[in-house]
Amino acid sequence: MLYFSRWKTILIWLTVLVGLVYAAPNVLPRNVTDSMPGFWPKDSVTLGLDLQGGSYILLQIDRESLIQERQQAVQDEVRQLLRNERIGYSAISANDRTVTVRLRDPAQADAAREALSPLTQSISSGLISGGSVAEVALAEPQPGVLTASLTDEGVQYRVSTAVTQSIEVVRRRVDELGTTEPVIQRQGDDRIMVQVPGLGDPQRLKELLNQTAKLTFQLVDQSENAEQVARGGRVPPGSQLLYTTDATPQPILVRNQVMVSGENLTDAQAGFDPQTNEPVVNIRFDSQGAQRFGRVTQANVGKPFAIVLDDKVLSAPVIRTAILGGQAQISGSFTVQSANDLAVLLRAGALPATLDIIEERTVGPGLGADSIAAGEIAGIIGAIAVVVFMLAAYGFLGIIANIALAVNVILLFAILTVIGATLTLPGIAGIVLTLGMAVDSNVLIYERIRDERRQGRSLVQAIDSGFTKALATILDANITTLIAAVVLFFLGSGPVRGFAVTLAIGIVTTIFTAFTLTRWLVAAWVRSRRPRELPKGWLRLVPDVTRIPFMKVRLKIFALSMALCAASIVSLFAIGPNFGIDFTGGTLIEVQAKQGEADIGDIRERLSAAGIADPQVQEFGTNREALIRIGSAGEVSDASQQALVDTASQAVAADYDVRRTEVVGPTVSGELAWAAILGVFASLVAIMVYVWLRFEWQFAMGAIIATVNDVILTLGFITVTQLDVSLSTVAAILTIVGYSLNDTVVIYDRVRENLRRYKKMPLGQLLDLSDNEMLSRTTMTSATTLLALAALFVFGGEVIRSFVASMLFGVAIGTFSSIFVAAPILIFFKLRPTDAAEAARAAEEREKAEAEDPTERVTVNPGRA
Known part of the structure; x- marks a missing residue:
């Protein structure tokens, strides 16, 4: 395992070099990348709307x-x-x-x-x-x-x-x-x-986007008085009552027959009337439209001609002379902006049907810049914390792990750049989480090497065996997280998908660096330095050998866990989660005071005066910022929801800048709720099937019970703390599912190995042994992940704080359940090879292994377990 042929070495470092080349444009100035040769990659990762501003x-x-x-x-x-x-x-x-x-x-x-x-x-x-x-x-x-x-x-x-x-x-x-x-x-x-x-x-x-832009030219019906019809009179057959776009709309009777339609337009440009200097829109028809327009105006000289846009009369001028040139002018109560917009609409053509806005997410450029800064600070601090921790824990091996970690991030950005992925704020969270989880593979390998060394193997044998035996464990642990990421990608939307993409790619690059680059670096160190002992760090969270009797307290832990789960379920009904607009529908507006501090009471009064019922206004982030929530009470349509956000924005526009707007209509909110439920359920089923296939049914049941325990306790934490439950929260829960399974599978892998090794050891003693052997790895991995998440929680910004808080609690409780729930539950399911043929086969494999390598023979110290 420590031998690398020349072509493997070239391939490994060529991959690293290509990754560096494709990732470089993300950090190099634009003028530097533009000066590169034509074949040199110049693309960089596209920033999402929450990082550069924009509208969805x-x-x-x-x-x-x-x-x-x-x-x-x-x-x-x-x-x-x-x-x-x-x-x-x-x-x-x-x-x-x-x-x-x-x-x-x-x-x-x-x-x-x-x-x-x-x-x-x-x-x-x-x-x-x-x-x-x-x-x-x-x-x-x-x-x-x-x-x-x-x-x-x-x-x-x-x-x-x-x-x-x-x-x-x-x-x-x-x-x-x-x-x-x-x-x-x-x-x-x-x-x-x-x-x-x-x-x-x-x-x-x-x-x-919200205008159909159906332009028609129709004759005005002068047989009845439009004002009398508007007051309750009868509309003449073949006509309809429309209104003008003036500040005070005026009724006009318009015949239903369309004389000329906007389909015959070839151009529309904003301009100014040479006589009145008012903004107008100059239009030009194609040959067919010009003929129709000429015939109509020639036959109706002296009659009013209505110009109708989306059932509203822009103007109704009297035809003075026949217009035969195929050109006309639309006048009305236009501003320069509205004239330009109408020209845009007419040039683009009419929509074949009305389009309703059912979901909107808008981020101002200022907030996007702040999010980038917060993400960069959180990423740098998180990376420094992880690097220092690994160096303190493993010494020179920590340096190798940090080099692999840096290459991991480089390859991650290179792949994101090549596939044209969009980096969002949750995506940055996925990268920071990858920093914490990526060292898990190195921790697994290093701790396995230490185990092998303690069992009497030589240093080279311990290193070789450590990499070999850690392979299956790392694959099992990362595949479970990958399953959660894949489910999240297919069932999520928008930024949540960005998180899933970065997490999934991070898992792939982590496996590559752990089993190629890290192994090559360790092999190069062994060949060049010929060390006699493993480097030692200055920090150990737990001793190398522990004898904690986990199984003796399992019943008490079960009782405590069941009580907490029951309390969490009760809180879900008694208190209720603080559902965000993703699931309830409604409007969320983040504002920032142009000067001074945000006045919560003043904002609430302005919204109430504008006719908005029960607005929720709260401080958000700094004292200059506030968050406005407007629920969709009753039968609120998607269109009225849009009108509501416009009203609220105008009510505070004088003294506040709108930094972010999210509008989720009732149509989308119901779909998102079902997608969230389906996502959690589908991920649990998929992971259970995988664990069942890789291990035994007892392991699958134990893993699911431990994971459900984590999900219920996390939901209880979110409910009690009243954290905002949004799509990002669902992403956090699914990631917790993957992380918890990652931890559990690592311990189960050691349990399975010990089952083959110690055929007659009582199950409780064997589980204690497995937990104690993996305790150092479990605590080290959790510590690095918590360090990265803590940096994100403190410095990542208010927008993702609820998301990261859920992750922090989930990682902590997942570590707890892997030790105190997942392993002891195997006793309940009576896990032990009872089939004679299976036991005989396992014994033969063990004897064969001992014959090939005498160091495989291990004397069990009963006091250790």
């Missing part, structure tokens, strides 16, 4: 409005088709996706079905699928009555098509803002995710 918006197609629009189109088409065939009908109505026609003469039913047959023709559902769907189904529920119903397949096709078209429209609108590297992706069947980093005006983005 999740849009959803308004399915109901799309259905109503299609239903109206089917109704118009039914009316037109029957008129063309001169088939009379007494009534036509639309209700619940169905258009119903009552014929005057039931004998014309067959002719009517033939006339309406074009509605039922199949439409292609795409080149990839190669299929087709029927959008409308005809039926005759009773003689003389025909129904044309929208099919589920047809509705789904229209929704899918609308999403595809909307993505392109949204992309054009966002590109008009001049932002860099926006991310616009489809999510699910009817959603679009928009992520715009570095955006300074998120409100403008929302306004651009």
Whole structure:
């Protein structure tokens, strides 16, 4: 194991060199990387919105409005088709996706079905699928009555098509803002995710995305007085009552027939009226639109012509002369900004359906800079703490471990850069956690080497055997954590996924550095220095050999653990978790006073005066900052939730800067809650299956019981301390699951080894022996992880403090349960090889091993266990 061929050595250091090259742009100044040759990597890790500021918006197609629009189109088409065939009908109505026609003469039913047959023709559902769907189904529920119903397949096709078209429209609108590297992706069947980093005006983005931008030119109906109709009069057939966009909206009767639509626009630019110098929008039509516009204006000189945008009248000028050049001007109550925005909307095109904002997360650039600074400080302090600790504990071997740790971080950043991952604040937490957990592999190896040395092996044999025997343990321990990270990635969203990615990559790089780089460095040290003894550190948390009777107190520990679990469950119902808006829906706004300290009472009064009921305002971070929470009480729609955050922001805008905004509508909050529950359950099942396959069923049951114990106690801690329960908390719980299993599997691996070695030792004595042998490793690993997390808790910033607090408690309780719960539970399940054939096989393997290497023979000291 300590011999490395030349090609292996070259491959190891080539990997390190390539990692260094790809990771370097993350720390080098931009002018240095730009001056590098063309083949040199220049990309760096993309910072998430919480680190550089920007907006994340999740849009959803308004399915109901799309259905109503299609239903109206089917109704118009039914009316037109029957008129063309001169088939009379007494009534036509639309209700619940169905258009119903009552014929005057039931004998014309067959002719009517033939006339309406074009509605039922199949439409292609795409080149990839190669299929087709029927959008409308005809039926005759009773003689003389025909129904044309929208099919589920047809509705789904229209929704899918609308999403595809909307993505392109949204992309054009966002590109008009001049932002860099926006991310616009489809999510699910009817959603679009928009992520715009570095955006300074998120409100403008929302306004651009929240408008359908359907522009139409329609004649004004002058047969009735619009004001009288608005006061309760009857709307003339074929017309509708709309309102202007003025400060005081004025009613206008507009004919339903669209004379010219925005589909015929080729350009729209903001400008100024040469006579009034007011902001206007100049538009230009294509040839078809120009002809239509010319005919309409020529035939209606002297009549008002309404310019309608999303059912609101921008203006209704009187046509003075025919406009034949294909160019026109839209005037109204525009500011320079609103004229520019309208021009952007018209150039990008109209959305095929209304898009509702169901989730929004916005971070100001100032908060992003603060988060980067906090993350850097926490990372540096955490790294220094871990490095010093390893050096104090293992001396020269600690230096080797620290070199491997530095290479680990370099490879981690290199992989993040190559795959184009986005680094978020929870992602930084994942890196800091990796710093603490990465040394676990080195601790396992070093402690195993010490064990082998104490058993009488030579130094070279101890080192070789230590690496060999630690391999399976390290793989088992890290795979359980990797399972939790994978589940977290697939069931999480946004920043939580960033945490899962960094944690998973950190596990992979840790295994690589532990079994290649660390082993090569140790082998090089042995060959060059030819040491006679292992280097010793200056710090030992526990003695090399301990004889703590863990099993004697197991019943008391079980009783205490069960009592604490019962108390935790009671607290969940009696006190209740402090659910954040991720699970309850609502609005969260972080503000910072422009001058002086934040006045909590003043903020609360402003919000109440703005009509916001029961706002929760609390101090957050420094005395200049405050956190506003607005719940979604009652039947609150996603649209009204957006209106609420706008109102709250405007109420405090005079004296406070909005640093962060999160809006989670009721649609998303319910989905996130179920995803969280499913994530924890799925990870537990996956890990149990893995442990079951690798060990025995008793080990799997013991591991799950210990892990459930950790989860329940952590939930109790979160409830009692009233920490905010968010998606990050779920990430913390899943990481605790992986970490606890990591600890438990390491001890179980030693138990399994001792079961093969000491065939006649009583199980309780054997478990004591295993716990005592692994106690030094367990405490060392927990200490390094807690050091890294403590740095993150103190210096990482208020945003992730709840997340890190949960992790700190979980790591501590996970260490406790691995020793006092996971191992003793095996006695309850009567773990001991009872099958004679299995015992005989194990004895033969043991005798063979002793024959090959006499140092395998170990004399058991009964007093040790």
